[in-house]
Amino acid sequence: MSEVEKRKVLKFVTSCPRPPLLGFSQLEPKFGIQSTGTDDRLPSSSTCFNLLKLPRYTSKSVLKGKLLYAINSEAGFHLS
Numbered sequence: 001m002s003e004v005e006k007r008k009v010l011k012f013v014t015s016c017p018r019p020p021l022l023g024f025s026q027l028e029p030k031f032g033i034q035s036t037g038t039d040d041r042l043p044s045s046s047t048c049f050n051l052l053k054l055p056r057y058t059s060k061s062v063l064k065g066k067l068l069y070a071i072n073s074e075a076g077f078h079l080s
């Protein structure tokens with residue numbers, strides 16, 4: 001992933017496009033990943049909890065495609 005895409009993932013999960021000033025060890029609540037759903041679902045997040053809800057995709061290419069779609073859509077609550 002490019003640096004821009006990494007920032008978009010961070011914003012998608014935490015609502016902030018940059019890491020905490022004092023590092024991720026200071027992120028509260030801690031960054032988390034929860035396994036939910038199947039291939040037909042897009043990734044989602046709970047920004048209040050810094051939680052990425054990631055379906056169990058059947059391949060890395062499906063994961064990458066769906067994650068890039070989700071972070072670039074900028075649809076927010078309208079995506080769910």
